[in-house]
Amino acid sequence: xxxxxxxxxxxxxxxxxxxxxxxxxxxxxxxxxxxxxxxxxxxxxxxxxxxxxxxxxxxxxxxxxxxxxxxxxxxxxxxxxxxxxxxxxxxxxxxxxxxxxxxxxxxxxxxxxxxxxxxxxxxxxxxxxxxxxxxxxxxxxxxxxxxxxxxxxxxxxxxxxxxxxxxxxxxxxxxxxxxxxxxxxxxxxxxxxxxxxxxxxxxxxxxxxxxxxxxxxxxxxxxxxxxxxxxxxxxxxxxxxxxxxxxxxxxxxxxxxxxxxxxxxxxxxxxxxxxxxxxxxxxxxxxxxxxxxxxxxxxxxxxxxxxxxxxxxxxxxxxxxxxxxxxxxxxxxxxxxxxxxxxxxxxxxxxxxxxxxxxxxxxxxxxxxxxxxxxxxxxxxxxxxxxxxxxxxxxxxxxxxxxxxxxxxxxxxxxxxxxxxxxxxxxxxxxxxxxxxxxxxxxxxxxxxxxxxxxxxxxxxxxxxxxxxxxxxxxxxxxxxxxxxxxxxxxxxxxxxxxxxxxxxxxxxxxxxx
Amino acid sequence: xxxxxxxxxxxxxxxxxxxxxxxxxxxxxxxxxxxxxxxxxxxxxxxxxxxxxxxxxxxxxxxxxxxxxxxxxxxxxxxxxxxxxxxxxxxxxxxxxxxxxxxxxxxxxxxxxxxxxxxxxxxxxxxxxxxxxxxxxxxxxxxxxxxxxxxxxxxxxxxxxxxxxxxxxxxxxxxxxxxxxxxxxxxxxxxxxxxxxxxxxxxxxxxxxxxxxxxxxxxxxxxxxxxxxxxxxxxxxxxxxxxxxxxxxxxxxxxxxxxxxxxxxxxxxxxxxxxxxxxxxxxxxxxxxxxxxxxxxxxxxxxxxxxxxxxxxxxxxxxxxxxxxxxxxxxxxxxxxxxxxxx
Numbered sequence: 001x002x003x004x005x006x007x008x009x010x011x012x013x014x015x016x017x018x019x020x021x022x023x024x025x026x027x028x029x030x031x032x033x034x035x036x037x038x039x040x041x042x043x044x045x046x047x048x049x050x051x052x053x054x055x056x057x058x059x060x061x062x063x064x065x066x067x068x069x070x071x072x073x074x075x076x077x078x079x080x081x082x083x084x085x086x087x088x089x090x091x092x093x094x095x096x097x098x099x100x101x102x103x104x105x106x107x108x109x110x111x112x113x114x115x116x117x118x119x120x121x122x123x124x125x126x127x128x129x130x131x132x133x134x135x136x137x138x139x140x141x142x143x144x145x146x147x148x149x150x151x152x153x154x155x156x157x158x159x160x161x162x163x164x165x166x167x168x169x170x171x172x173x174x175x176x177x178x179x180x181x182x183x184x185x186x187x188x189x190x191x192x193x194x195x196x197x198x199x200x201x202x203x204x205x206x207x208x209x210x211x212x213x214x215x216x217x218x219x220x221x222x223x224x225x226x227x228x229x230x231x232x233x234x235x236x237x238x239x240x241x242x243x244x245x246x247x248x249x250x251x252x253x254x255x256x257x258x259x260x261x262x263x264x265x266x267x268x269x270x271x272x273x274x275x276x277x278x279x280x281x282x283x284x285x286x287x288x289x290x291x292x293x294x295x296x297x298x299x300x301x302x303x304x305x306x307x308x309x310x311x312x313x314x315x316x317x318x319x320x321x322x323x324x325x326x327x328x329x330x331x332x333x334x335x336x337x338x339x340x341x342x343x344x345x346x347x348x349x350x351x352x353x354x355x356x357x358x359x360x361x362x363x364x365x366x367x368x369x370x371x372x373x374x375x376x377x378x379x380x381x382x383x384x385x386x387x388x389x390x391x392x393x394x395x396x397x398x399x400x401x402x403x404x405x406x407x408x409x410x411x412x413x414x415x416x417x418x419x420x421x422x423x424x425x426x427x428x429x430x431x432x433x434x435x436x437x438x439x440x441x442x443x444x445x446x447x448x449x450x451x452x453x454x455x456x457x458x459x460x461x462x463x464x465x466x467x468x469x470x471x472x473x474x475x476x477x478x479x480x481x482x483x484x485x486x487x488x489x490x491x492x493x494x495x496x497x498x499x500x501x502x503x504x505x506x507x508x509x510x511x512x513x514x
Numbered sequence: 515x516x517x518x519x520x521x522x523x524x525x526x527x528x529x530x531x532x533x534x535x536x537x538x539x540x541x542x543x544x545x546x547x548x549x550x551x552x553x554x555x556x557x558x559x560x561x562x563x564x565x566x567x568x569x570x571x572x573x574x575x576x577x578x579x580x581x582x583x584x585x586x587x588x589x590x591x592x593x594x595x596x597x598x599x600x601x602x603x604x605x606x607x608x609x610x611x612x613x614x615x616x617x618x619x620x621x622x623x624x625x626x627x628x629x630x631x632x633x634x635x636x637x638x639x640x641x642x643x644x645x646x647x648x649x650x651x652x653x654x655x656x657x658x659x660x661x662x663x664x665x666x667x668x669x670x671x672x673x674x675x676x677x678x679x680x681x682x683x684x685x686x687x688x689x690x691x692x693x694x695x696x697x698x699x700x701x702x703x704x705x706x707x708x709x710x711x712x713x714x715x716x717x718x719x720x721x722x723x724x725x726x727x728x729x730x731x732x733x734x735x736x737x738x739x740x741x742x743x744x745x746x747x748x749x750x751x752x753x754x755x756x757x758x759x760x761x762x763x764x765x766x767x768x769x770x771x772x773x774x775x776x777x778x779x780x781x782x783x784x785x786x787x788x789x790x791x792x793x794x795x796x797x798x799x800x801x802x803x804x805x806x807x808x809x810x811x812x813x814x815x816x817x818x819x820x821x822x823x824x825x826x827x828x829x830x831x832x833x834x835x836x837x838x839x840x841x842x843x844x845x846x847x848x849x850x851x852x853x854x855x856x857x
Binding site: 225226244246247249250293296297300301362365368369372373375376377379380386387388389 | 620621622624625627628642643716798802803804816817818819820821822
């Protein structure tokens, strides 16, 4: 009898262990559907200046290094690297046996090709600014590559996250095709892309790191927040990234869903065009900012999606300059604004039939609302104004041509102030859509990227921020947006972190559904 | 007697509203919308006074056999009567919005930007900016009617002109004009409207153009077929024999005789235009916020469909009632103006 019990016990123990092993296997998820907020236009890793493109491309491509916990740089395709004493030479040692989706092995040649392509000014990549400092790239052997810089460039390592493309394939099909049929070494490979509908990716079984639990990943662009919420509720998508405050409330207290937040994903700001009248007039810009009660509006419109911003840099990034910027920001003063508009009209700076148009991307509901409230306030202060909500791509093109006077944008970048400031405020910066030119700011920005002394860099960035945000009012920061992920309750290990990527397969996580 | 009492009550209400706005709040002539409201108010008071004290002016119409018959036909069903009452109310709201709206339609209370349910203070609740929905719906009426009427006016003048030419000259002219109109009509409406709006940009004026120049075929086909009938009539032949020019015949003889059918079609088209404008605004192509337009309000409301349904219900109801009224009116008019009964 006793033996029987023992046997039973042993058998049940055995069964439990077998089943638990099976359970571990069950992390495999056949299909995972994800909703993103905008249409993907191009998956070429050299063209990923638009954040949705980057998010999807980052699943297909891998870089030499990648972001780990708290946005620290951790090894990716490169298993190790050394930096020379003078901070001008970076030597990377690549992993062996990393395969592209077409079965080819990744070698230093491909890495060289990837970076040379982006460096080529004719290609015109928006990422070029991040790695301009490269003087030469030297392939030492198949698995070793050395980058030599013109001068020390502090945020250089962040540029080593670009997706590596296969040289042979890319040369054969050309840049245009690569954006449509990307092949990388990332955890997922492209199966099917029907523009306007969805992108289907599948797990890459020969991935050098851990093979993703998700076997089939469907990415659907759903710009409307309400539609995304509806899809979540009906089970049409497992995970959504673009929910509005109004929608979030109903998910937060619902046990069927998980809502996860992380601070400081990006900056929403109002920008002015310095090449256009009357926005090139400081008095006009100041009057606009005085006319609108941003301090009251922002918390109510953004809710848990964001917090009032006074700096262009996210709260997690140095230098600590927010107090000064907050105290010296232009405050709400409708009477002063109305008076200024009167004076400007009398002086002929604002033409008789002028209508201030505030441009905003219609896939960002909070910005649209802010724009609407802002326009109402401007009309009250005596400036005729209207909202122009349009598709982001169209708006971006118009911005590039300098046809827009006032605009709302959201910007997300890597954790170094250089990335957040250089491209916007440098005279020839690649994102300088304000067409702002100032020699002193140029010098500061140039200097800050070439030195590695933290204190000195902080000092320089402080000066830049004070100059552009307080003195010249180039941009007016509105809100740091929080990252909010809403997912079905069964989704595991999916946590918002770095805002540029969707962390489905990272060093610390491998998302699956229970 | 009962009618007189009702008219008198209406007169008192109108005078009271005018008194409140003109004398107490001083809203008479300072902006375009006040001018409209004031003029409308004066007109209404004069009309009510005439109805009360000098009814004989209107008797002339009643004695006319043609009008009497029309009235009789029109009054046969309930649809027409309900439509007239509803439309009278909607027109009243549209013109008098600045006088009767309890709040400003665009003003935002920045300290309390959130929606609230319908209450005594805000009959239709407030939207997500804390703006009074009742006022916004009232103001929305003027946009809907204004854009609807203008679009139909553009639509009718183009379509009718083409139809007159095609029908009167016949032959090759008819062939070319009608085929062109048919080709134009074969482009899907939304595509065409999208193309026009993306070329011209959003805005009330561009919406009117976009809605006005699509769907010409309804007016031109109808006009053409009527002209075919009329141009064989004796009075046209005699006008021709007397040496009247084509233009004179078209505009003095043929057009007036086809007007009754065109009015019916026009009425129906207004309803459709309002619906189309609301649809375009809902897609974000039409009237831009913060202007209070029904379609735009619906667009905003859909985000809060679950938490704040009143943000969608009231503008939606307004659209339904207006379009329904125009359709009922069109139907009733068709019966009343049926040429077979008038002949």
